[in-house]
Amino acid sequence: MRNSEIAALLYSISELLELKGENPFKVRAYVKAARAIEGMTEDIEEMAAQKRLREIPGVGASIAEKIEEYLITGKIELYGDLLKQVPAQLHDLMRIPGIGPKTAQVLYKKLGVKSIDELEKAARQHRVRRLEGFGAKKEENIIRAIERYRQRSTRIPLGTALPLARGIIETLKKYGVTDRIEPAGSLRRKKETVGDIDLQATSKDPLTAIEAFVHLPVVKTILGKGSTKATIVTRDAIQIDLRIVEDRSFGTSLQYFTGSKEHNIKLRDLARQKGLKLSEYNLEDVLTGKKIYCSSDDEVYIKLGLPPIPAEIREDTGEIEAALQGKLPELVELGEIKGDFHTHTNWSEGTNTLEDMALAAKYMGYEYIAITDHSKSLGVAHGLNEERLRKQMEEIERLNGKLEDFHIFSGTEVDIKADASIDFPDSILRQCDVVVAALHVGQRQTRREITGRLIAAMENEHVDIIAHPTGRIIGEREGYDVDMDALLTTAANTDTVLEINAYPSRLDLSDVNARKAKSRGVRLTIDTDSHSTEQLGFMEFGINVARRAWIEKEDLVNTRAVKDVRFKD
DNA sequence: GCCGTTTTCGGCCCGACTGTTTTCAGTCG
Numbered sequence: 001m002r003n004s005e006i007a008a009l010l011y012s013i014s015e016l017l018e019l020k021g022e023n024p025f026k027v028r029a030y031v032k033a034a035r036a037i038e039g040m041t042e043d044i045e046e047m048a049a050q051k052r053l054r055e056i057p058g059v060g061a062s063i064a065e066k067i068e069e070y071l072i073t074g075k076i077e078l079y080g081d082l083l084k085q086v087p088a089q090l091h092d093l094m095r096i097p098g099i100g101p102k103t104a105q106v107l108y109k110k111l112g113v114k115s116i117d118e119l120e121k122a123a124r125q126h127r128v129r130r131l132e133g134f135g136a137k138k139e140e141n142i143i144r145a146i147e148r149y150r151q152r153s154t155r156i157p158l159g160t161a162l163p164l165a166r167g168i169i170e171t172l173k174k175y176g177v178t179d180r181i182e183p184a185g186s187l188r189r190k191k192e193t194v195g196d197i198d199l200q201a202t203s204k205d206p207l208t209a210i211e212a213f214v215h216l217p218v219v220k221t222i223l224g225k226g227s228t229k230a231t232i233v234t235r236d237a238i239q240i241d242l243r244i245v246e247d248r249s250f251g252t253s254l255q256y257f258t259g260s261k262e263h264n265i266k267l268r269d270l271a272r273q274k275g276l277k278l279s280e281y282n283l284e285d286v287l288t289g290k291k292i293y294c295s296s297d298d299e300v301y302i303k304l305g306l307p308p309i310p311a312e313i314r315e316d317t318g319e320i321e322a323a324l325q326g327k328l329p330e331l332v333e334l335g336e337i338k339g340d341f342h343t344h345t346n347w348s349e350g351t352n353t354l355e356d357m358a359l360a361a362k363y364m365g366y367e368y369i370a371i372t373d374h375s376k377s378l379g380v381a382h383g384l385n386e387e388r389l390r391k392q393m394e395e396i397e398r399l400n401g402k403l404e405d406f407h408i409f410s411g412t413e414v415d416i417k418a419d420a421s422i423d424f425p426d427s428i429l430r431q432c433d434v435v436v437a438a439l440h441v442g443q444r445q446t447r448r449e450i451t452g453r454l455i456a457a458m459e460n461e462h463v464d465i466i467a468h469p470t471g472r473i474i475g476e477r478e479g480y481d482v483d484m485d486a487l488l489t490t491a492a493n494t495d496t497v498l499e500i501n502a503y504p505s506r507l508d509l510s511d512v513n514a515r516k517a518k519s520r521g522v523r524l525t526i527d528t529d530s531h532s533t534e535q536l537g538f539m540e541f542g543i544n545v546a547r548r549a550w551i552e553k554e555d556l557v558n559t560r561a562v563k564d565v566r567f568k569d
Numbered sequence: 570g571c572c573g574t575t576t577t578c579g580g581c582c583c584g585a586c587t588g589t590t591t592t593c594a595g596t597c598g
Contacts, residue, residue: 025581029570060571098587100596133595138588185598256583261598268582273575279583 001485003037003044006067009079010034013066015091016082018101032058035262039317039512041519043485045071087114096145098138106131120146155193156238157474159504159541162187164238165197168216177209178202180250184243184257188311190544192474192507196239200254206244213242249281251294256280258297262316263309270320271304278304312547331547336559337539339368342413342436342467342499342527347392348373349381350531354395354408360533362406367562370409370434371396375423377415378440384412386428393431407562409433413467418442420453422460429462434567436499436527438467439480447481454487458496464567465525466491468501468508476505484513491522495568497557498522500549502542503529514549525557 014030036058037044047053048071053064070076086108092115093104107113110131111122120143122128129139165183172178178201182188185198203209210230214222223231228244245253256264257280271278275286283292283303294300298308306323310331313319322328344350345357352360354371361369373392374383384392389412396410411434415423418441422429429435437457439450457463469487470479491498498517501508506529509517517524526542528535546556553559557567 023570026570028581032571058571062570098596102595133589135589141587257598259598261582264598265582272582277583281584 001043001045002071003040006044006070007034007038009070009076010037010063012088013076013079013082016079016086016088018094019086019090019105020082021101021105029058029060030063033063035317039515041516089114092116093119096142096149098141098145106133116146116149152237152239154475155195156197157193157504158187158190158544159538160236161194161197161238162190164218164234165199165240168197168213168218168240169199171216172201172209172212175212177205177212178244179204179247182254184254185259188258189260189314190312190548192510192545196241198257199240199242200250200257201242201244202247202250203244209244210242246281248293248295251296251299252278252282253280255294255297255300258311258314260315263314263320266316266320267304270324274304276304310547312544313550315548329550329552332543332551332553332556332559334540334543335365336553337366337526337543337556338561339366339370339558339565340528340530340536340539341370341409341411341434341465341525341558342372342501343369343530343536344373344413345371347371347388348378348383352533354392355399356533357530357536358399358403358406358408360536362403364536367405368407368409368565370411370436372411372413372434372436375412375414377417377423383415383423386424389424389428390431409565411436413438414463415440416453416457418445418453420449420456422457422463426460426462429460432462434464435462436465436467437463439471443471443480445480447483450480451483451486454482455490458487458490458494461568463496465497465499465527467499467527467529468503468506469498470508470510470513472506472508472510474505474507479508484516488517488520488522491517492520495523497525497567500524500526500542500545500551501529502526502538502540502545503535504538504541507541507545509545509549511545511548514545514551518549518551518555523557524551524555527558 010030011034014027017030018027036056048068053059053067066076066078090104090108093099093107094101096116107119111127113119113122123139123142128134128142129136165187169181172181181199181201183198184200186194187197201209206228210225214225214230214232218234219232220235221233223233231239231241233239268278277284277286292303294303301308307328309319309323309328340361343357345352345354358369374381376383376385393410396408400408411432412424413436416437416439417423439453454466458466470482472479498509500514514524526539526546528538530536557565
């Protein structure tokens with residue numbers, strides 16, 4: 001599929017148009033089309049062949065023509081023309097807060113500045129302040145913004161941000177300085193990484209609340225402090241905003257600051273069509289001027305005539321349309337999870353015993369757990385050989401005789417070796433209740449080789465689940481080069497279950513890929529890959545991914561009662 | 570450039586802040 005390739009091209013065109021100072025709505029039109037193409041599961045080449053490109057929301061006559069041009073000739077004339085007028089690199093300047101398309105264009109035209117380095121040099125030489133419409137203050141702000149940009153930390157994994165935010169909320173509640181307090185922004189939408197942490201609160205005494213916030217023990221620097229808003233940076237270089245809002249505006253404000261921006265644009269447009277004006281302060285009847293206040297963000301949706309849209313899917317990827325048609329998914333909830341199919345014990349590299357893991361899972365309210373220690377070739381993880389695996393099965397049988405209302409499935413996380421063979425023979429795999437297959441070595445092979453190995457594993461009748469299908473580690477390494485389209489097709493054809501690995505640094509499949517898997521009819525499971533009893537709690541992070549992927553209870557294997565669990569025959 | 574249960578043309582989310590101005594453009598969230 002060439003969907004992402006074409007989406008990337010449309011994004012580039014929009015960036016160049018933006019730099020050129022083109023009509024902002026035209027710029028947005030390209031972004032909208034790119035987003036739609038990026039997120040859809042249908043093959044764009046097939047749609048083009050069937051002359052169905054204009055069915056894609058946001059694709060009209062002009063963009064459809066350009067996509068066809070690209071598929072036939074391999075290039076788009078407009079794109080080439082734009083590149084002759086504006087250096088593509090110039091868009092980097094807009095990464096500096098305070099610099100938008102207009103400023104970037106002026107800096108380029110008047111000073112020849114194309115990169116952040118060149119801009120910093122020009123500013124330090126006081127060449128920027130002499131430009132018309134600029135001044136000393138603006139120049140200083142640019143220098144400071146570049147400094148902050150350089151030392152700013154990369155995006156924060158949700159696994160770090162969420163506990164931090166909860167801790168702060170708990171503390172402020174304990175101090176009694178805030179009444180209602182909630183996370184907003186991408187944190188509330190549970191994105192896998194967040195840029196900063198947004199908190200929103202109400203308070204009878206906003207000044208005291210702000211003071212308490214900026215003096216929390218985690219605070220390293222206070223970036224700003226006003227009467228209703230403060231921004232701090234923690235010792236771990238994480239930026240946190242606290243905003244105090246009026247009690248009656250809490251719902252509209254939370255809706256607004258939760259975003260996403262694209263979702264809000266569409267929602268406000270919808271409000272307008274109904275004769276209402278939605279802002280962060282209230283919902284206003286345009287004709288009568290009557291103001292409507294909402295105590296929760298759910299209420300905002302209800303007042304707009306929609307069912308409440310869960311925060312996790314507010315990304316303008318079809319959720320508003322679904323809400324209008326009454327077809328919102330019933331997103332899976334943590335309480336619906338009945339077991340975990342990927343866990344480790346001290347038989348391989350885990351820290352707890354079999355019994356510890358089982359009891360912890362039972363205590364969490366689960367009906368079952370699968371023990372899937374590594375297989376023999378994974379020496380670093382003390383992988384089990386056939387002999388030890390058989391012993392473990394005996395131990396599991398013994399425990400199953402002892403445990404009440406709980407079942408342990410015996411399993412293995414069997415390695416898919418570099419030559420595409422499976423680390424255990426079929427005779428062994430057959431004896432396991434659950435076979436989880438995963439790729440650990442040879443991660444740098446070509447796309448063809450990697451995909452071939454995964455497909456070979458899925459075609460093995462004993463392989464039930466593919467664990468962490470892309471191998472990515474958030475903030476550390478991209479996944480291995482896998483043909484996701486081929487992977488999903490084979491998973492669907494062989495009825496192999498794909499994993500949403502809940503380990504916070506993995507979250508693999510990602511939200512986007514998990515949603516594609518669902519739309520292809522692939523069955524999924526959320527597993528923690530726990531190496532200790534505490535890590536069984538990572539399930540929450542897998543649920544976040546699943547909800548962002550529009551996953552419902554029925555799409556998952558591990559929402560089934562123990563008697564209904566079945567894998568491919 | 571896209572789009573239509575008020576529209577095939579004229580709209581396209583909304584409010585606030587900042588710095589440069591002397592009434593506003595640019596940027597942000």
